[in-house]
Amino acid sequence: xxxxxxxxxxxxxxxxxxxxxPSTPRPRARSRRRARADAGGVGPLGLGxxxxxxxxxxxxxxxxVVAKSLDGGLPxxxxxxxxxPATRALQLTLIxxxxxxxxxxxxxxxxxxxxxxxxxxxxALVNALIDLPFALPTVVASIxxxxxxxxxxxxxxxxxxxxxxxxxxxxxxxxxxxxxxVQPVLLEVxxxxxxxxxxxxxxxxxxxxxxxxxxxxxxxxxxAGLAFARAVGEYGSxxxxxxxxxxxxxxxQYIFDRIETDRPAAAAAMSVTLLLxxxxxxxxLRLFTWWRTRNEx
Amino acid sequence: xxxxxxxxxxxxxxxxxxLGLLLVLPVGLILYRxxxxxxxxxxxxxxxxxxxxxxxxxxxxxxxxxxLNVVFGVFVALALVRGRFRGRGIVQAIVDLPxxxxxxxxxxxxxxxxxxxxxxxxxADAGFQIIFSLPGxxxxxxxxxxxxxxxxVEPVLHEIGNExxxxxxxxxxxxxxxxWRITLPSIRWGLAYGIVLxxxxxxxxxxxxSVVSAGASGESETLTLLVANRFEDLNLPxxxxxxxxxxxxxxxxxxxxxxxxxxxxRA
Amino acid sequence: xxxAENVEKHYGDFHALRDVSIEIPDGSLTALLGPSxxxxxxxxxxxxxxxxxxxxxxVISGEDVTHTSPQKRGIGFVFQHYAxxxxxxxxxxxxxxxxxxxxxxxxxxxRVDELLEIVGLAGYQTRxxxxxxxxxxxxxxxxxxLAVEPQVLLLDEPFGxxxxxxxxxxxxWLRRLHDDVHVxxxxxxxxxxxxxxxxxxxxxMSEGRIEQVGSPRxxxxxxxxxxxxxxxxxxxxLRGEVVRPxxxxxxxxxxxxxxxVIIERVVHLGFExxxxxxxxxxxxxxxxxxxxRAAELGLYPGQALFxxxxxxxxxxxx
Numbered sequence: 041x042x043x044x045x046x047x048x049x050x051x052x053x054x055x056x057x058x059x060x061x062p063s064t065p066r067p068r069a070r071s072r073r074r075a076r077a078d079a080g081g082v083g084p085l086g087l088g089x090x091x092x093x094x095x096x097x098x099x100x101x102x103x104x105v106v107a108k109s110l111d112g113g114l115p116x117x118x119x120x121x122x123x124x125p126a127t128r129a130l131q132l133t134l135i136x137x138x139x140x141x142x143x144x145x146x147x148x149x150x151x152x153x154x155x156x157x158x159x160x161x162x163x164a165l166v167n168a169l170i171d172l173p174f175a176l177p178t179v180v181a182s183i184x185x186x187x188x189x190x191x192x193x194x195x196x197x198x199x200x201x202x203x204x205x206x207x208x209x210x211x212x213x214x215x216x217x218x219x220x221x222v223q224p225v226l227l228e229v230x231x232x233x234x235x236x237x238x239x240x241x242x243x244x245x246x247x248x249x250x251x252x253x254x255x256x257x258x259x260x261x262x263x264a265g266l267a268f269a270r271a272v273g274e275y276g277s278x279x280x281x282x283x284x285x286x287x288x289x290x291x292x293q294y295i296f297d298r299i300e301t302d303r304p305a306a307a308a309a310m311s312v313t314l315l316l317x318x319x320x321x322x323x324x325l326r327l328f329t330w331w332r333t334r335n336e337x
Numbered sequence: 338x339x340x341x342x343x344x345x346x347x348x349x350x351x352x353x354x355x356l357g358l359l360l361v362l363p364v365g366l367i368l369y370r371x372x373x374x375x376x377x378x379x380x381x382x383x384x385x386x387x388x389x390x391x392x393x394x395x396x397x398x399x400x401x402x403x404x405l406n407v408v409f410g411v412f413v414a415l416a417l418v419r420g421r422f423r424g425r426g427i428v429q430a431i432v433d434l435p436x437x438x439x440x441x442x443x444x445x446x447x448x449x450x451x452x453x454x455x456x457x458x459x460x461a462d463a464g465f466q467i468i469f470s471l472p473g474x475x476x477x478x479x480x481x482x483x484x485x486x487x488x489x490v491e492p493v494l495h496e497i498g499n500e501x502x503x504x505x506x507x508x509x510x511x512x513x514x515x516x517w518r519i520t521l522p523s524i525r526w527g528l529a530y531g532i533v534l535x536x537x538x539x540x541x542x543x544x545x546x547s548v549v550s551a552g553a554s555g556e557s558e559t560l561t562l563l564v565a566n567r568f569e570d571l572n573l574p575x576x577x578x579x580x581x582x583x584x585x586x587x588x589x590x591x592x593x594x595x596x597x598x599x600x601x602x603r604a
Numbered sequence: 605x606x607x608a609e610n611v612e613k614h615y616g617d618f619h620a621l622r623d624v625s626i627e628i629p630d631g632s633l634t635a636l637l638g639p640s641x642x643x644x645x646x647x648x649x650x651x652x653x654x655x656x657x658x659x660x661x662x663v664i665s666g667e668d669v670t671h672t673s674p675q676k677r678g679i680g681f682v683f684q685h686y687a688x689x690x691x692x693x694x695x696x697x698x699x700x701x702x703x704x705x706x707x708x709x710x711x712x713x714x715r716v717d718e719l720l721e722i723v724g725l726a727g728y729q730t731r732x733x734x735x736x737x738x739x740x741x742x743x744x745x746x747x748x749x750l751a752v753e754p755q756v757l758l759l760d761e762p763f764g765x766x767x768x769x770x771x772x773x774x775x776x777w778l779r780r781l782h783d784d785v786h787v788x789x790x791x792x793x794x795x796x797x798x799x800x801x802x803x804x805x806x807x808x809m810s811e812g813r814i815e816q817v818g819s820p821r822x823x824x825x826x827x828x829x830x831x832x833x834x835x836x837x838x839x840x841x842l843r844g845e846v847v848r849p850x851x852x853x854x855x856x857x858x859x860x861x862x863x864x865v866i867i868e869r870v871v872h873l874g875f876e877x878x879x880x881x882x883x884x885x886x887x888x889x890x891x892x893x894x895x896x897r898a899a900e901l902g903l904y905p906g907q908a909l910f911x912x913x914x915x916x917x918x919x920x921x922x
Contacts (some may be wrong), residue, residue, distance in 0.1 A: 054393065071583070082415050082416045082419070082420065086412060086415075086416060087416050087420060087422060089412065090409070090413045090427070090428075091415045093409045093412075093413070094413065094428065094431045094432070094483075096481055097476070097479055097483060098431055098434050098435060098480060098483060099431060100456070101443070101446035101447050101448055101449070101450045101480070102434070102438070102446050104443065104446055104449040104450040104455060104456055105446040105449055107449075107456075108449045116470050119391040122567070147352075147355055150348060150351060150352055150355075151352045151355070153348065153358065154348055154349050154352040155352075157340070158345060158348070158349050160349060164357065166353065168591070168595070169356060169360055169361070170342060170356075171591060171594075172360055172364070172587075172591070173360070173588055175537055175588075175591045175594075176541070176583075176584065176585040177540065177541025177542070177543060177564075177585050177587065178541065178543050178544070179541075179543040179561045179564050179565050179580075180389050180541070180561075180583050180584055180587070182367075182565075183564060183568060183576055183577065183580045184363040184364055184367045184580070185363050186524060186568075187363060187366045187370055187577070188362060188363040188366055189368045192573075196405045208359075211359060212359055214362075215360070220383050229439075244340060244344075247368055258523045266406060269437060272439070273437075273438065273439025273440070273441070273442065274439070275439060275440055275441045275543070275544035276440065276543035276544050276561070279543075279544075279565065280565060280568055280569070283346065291439075292440075292441040292442075292544065293441075295439075295442065295445055296441050296444075296547075296548060299445050299448060301547060303450070304445070304449060304454075306363075307445050307447065308449065309441050311439075311441075311445055311446070311569045314442060315437075315438065315442065318438070318439075320438065322437060332421060366723075404636060421744070497690075500683050500687035501687050501688075501689055501690070503654055503674070503681070503683070503687065504681065504683060504687035504689070504745075504748075505689075505700065506654075506673070506674045506675050507652060507653075507674045507677075507679055507680065507681035507749070507758075508652070508680075508700050508701035508704060508748065508749070508752055509672075509675045509676075509677065509701050509704045509705060509752060510675060510700075510701075510704050511675060514704055518700070519689060522690060522691040522692075523690065525691075
């Protein structure tokens with residue numbers, strides 16, 4: 041049976057042990073050595089099955105979309121995504137997503153700060169509440185918001201079928217991203233550094249700008265990026281609230297509409313465009329993280 | 338940073354008001370709307386044939402998706418953590434892919450693959466309909482929930498290392514025995530967490546399923562589709578009632594999640 | 605008897621074992637001693653079947669087991685970090701191998717209690733590993749390995765993760781256990797004191813090779829290589845000769861080929877006294893003597909003395 045390539049555990053040799061200080065045991069036995077193929081791995085056959093599964097479920101469908109979008113060649117693709125309804129949908133999606141992301145970055149950081157540095161009764165409950173948008177089905181989010189800002193709004197705030205409604209729906213579903221990525225970092229920001237800055241006469245705004253914000257930045261950017269990626273593709277929470285008029289249609293609704301009306305090439309072209317935007321954002325995030333870790337060495 | 342009482346309370350107020358308006362008020366309002374005509378009215382709405390059919394279809398999908406995701410998810414996690422092979426990074430990326438893909442695109446991609454005009458259209462031609470039928474909804478749900486089990490089990494597998502498994506093998510256990518007696522019990526809380534996430538997402542999936550469902554009331558309508566369809570038919574009480582059922586599920590999922598997180602931290 | 609014959613093992617570019625051959629007699633307690641990366645753990649894991657050698661053979665009791673899986677080799681293996689089954693009680697941990705072998709319930713219960721008695725964990729049956737100290741966990745791991753009555757007991761730095769005091773206690777305890785149970789045992793360690801204390805045979809390894817095999821005494825007194833010499837104890841270099849510091853003899857008069865030195869520092873370490881010397885060339889030499897001898901000589905810093913080696917016949921030619 042062919043065994044996968046082995047890997048040497050660092051420069052330490054395959055013993056992987058340091059005799060230096062026996063009183064501090066290695067954190068955990070994370071043996072990087074490849075032991076025999078059957079000591080817990082899945083073997084080459086298993087690997088094949090896993091790959092096949094991932095291919096059928098995830099890769100092949102996406103490949104089919106890409107292939108469909110290029111059915112008529114690049115010019116047809118370009119034409120499909122530059123048609124007036126397509127550009128309108130794309131424009132709306134991107135603008136609302138960017139605005140939502142910015143609001144998320146500000147409010148998310150603020151909420152995280154309050155959750156970490158403030159003390160008040162019921163904080164644990166508020167903290168648990170943050171995950172609600174992740175747990176709530178998107179279409180329920182849509183209905184929930186409509187009771188407040190729909191035609192039957194108890195406060196007389198009827199935003200149904202407006203850009204505002206789309207924005208609020210996206211704010212709802214993307215709320216946890218920034219809060220949850222900033223929160224743990226804020227917990228770890230060194231109090232000493234802040235106190236040192238304060239002792240040197242820095243005011244609170246200066247401390248926030250010069251000490252806290254730089255420390256939060258990677259998490260903030262990553263949370264905001266994930267929120268943006270989610271916003272760009274969001275469908276369920278928007279679908280009922282936007283009225284789904286051609287004027288007020290986000291990209292995912294446009295895709296849905298094209299596939300329903302049997303124009304799969306147009307649906308595929310917009311799908312690929314959205315995928316490219318999302319991947320570009322995620323790639324930028326990766327590069328940003330990589331650049332940060334490299335510079336902080 | 339010592340923030341004075343005044344500004345601190347101001348910040349707290351801003352945060353709480355924002356959360357209150359965005360989350361609490363709407364959810365409270367929908368609960369009020371659902372139950373304003375009494376629990377009997379709510380019960381009437383969720384015991385119609387269409388409701389019962391939607392609930393059972395949703396549970397049916399969950400019952401198919403969860404075991405498949407558990408088996409393959411644990412399998413993929415084992416391959417990623419214990420295996421050393423070329424292209425590991427690619428497999429990692431594929432596992433994360435469903436997080437980055439809009440649900441509608443998932444649905445469209447399934448139509449383009451399995452639909453009559455798709456690459457695998459032959460399956461439909463042979464009389465085994467996938468799109469606009471249960472298998473399509475199952476495939477869509479598997480797609481969007483694929484990462485959960487893998488991503489929850491993977492770090493646990495990393496943390497426990499493979500020494501326990503090696504110890505079991507030196508004590509005479511074969512691969513299966515090692516898996517059932519050592520590996521599986523060690524990852525149980527992480528796996529449970531992943532399963533809850535999978536169930537929560539499977540119950541609530543809307544976009545991907547709505548693309549590949551025929552959407553016929555009483556037949557191919559899941560709970561989320563029922564919420565949307567009733568709303569569009571202007572049956573607001575019915576829509577609210579179905580949404581409340583889904584919220585109930587979400588609440589249970591939240592509670593179970595914190596429970597399992599607590600257990601896995603303690604273990 | 606266990607034998608490794610011409611075993612070769614690579615990890616990528618790293619040559620972990622270079623043509624290693626060793627025989628381990630039945631009933632012995634053999635230590636594989638060497639620094640980190642010397643291949644000692646790899647050799648142990650090859651014997652256990654946790655690693656497959658690139659070439660060469662492993663023979664246990666006359667049977668070639670090179671390609672036999674670990675579970676069929678009749679071995680017991682103890683890991684540095686215990687590899688305790690965290691989700692099982694102490695009783696279930698120890699019973700694991702017996703359950704796999706489908707032994708009767710009563711037999712298992714009896715055997716587990718017996719073993720826990722031996723390792724001093726009687727009464728701990730229903731505890732979980734997280735409720736035990738490191739030393740207790742390792743004793744549980746030993747009981748677990750012994751439960752299946754292995755032909756060979758393999759210990760991979762078993763005391764490496766424990767603090768000094770516990771380590772010493774367990775060492776003595778292991779020695780006694782071995783005298784009682786008599787199972788052929790191979791112990792991997794980087795600690796020469798531990799090897800000399802516990803083992804009746806030591807194989808010193810360096811850079812994937814076995815440097816020398818012998819009793820602790822042989823290795824200490826007649827090391828065949830400089831590496832073995834320096835790894836098994838402190839050394840001093842006098843006129844290019846490598847000797848043990850306690851083999852340096854100090855005197856007021858020049859005897860034989862004694863070297864003139866000046867005392868730089870005298871360190872009293874209880875019974876033993878370390879004397880740091882500077883020779884005429886300004887090279888530092890450290891000698892070791894006893895409290896009585898030091899008092900006799902009346903050593904003080906700045907004093908001029910002569911030093912010579914005690915047993916030139918036993919110092920290896922280098």
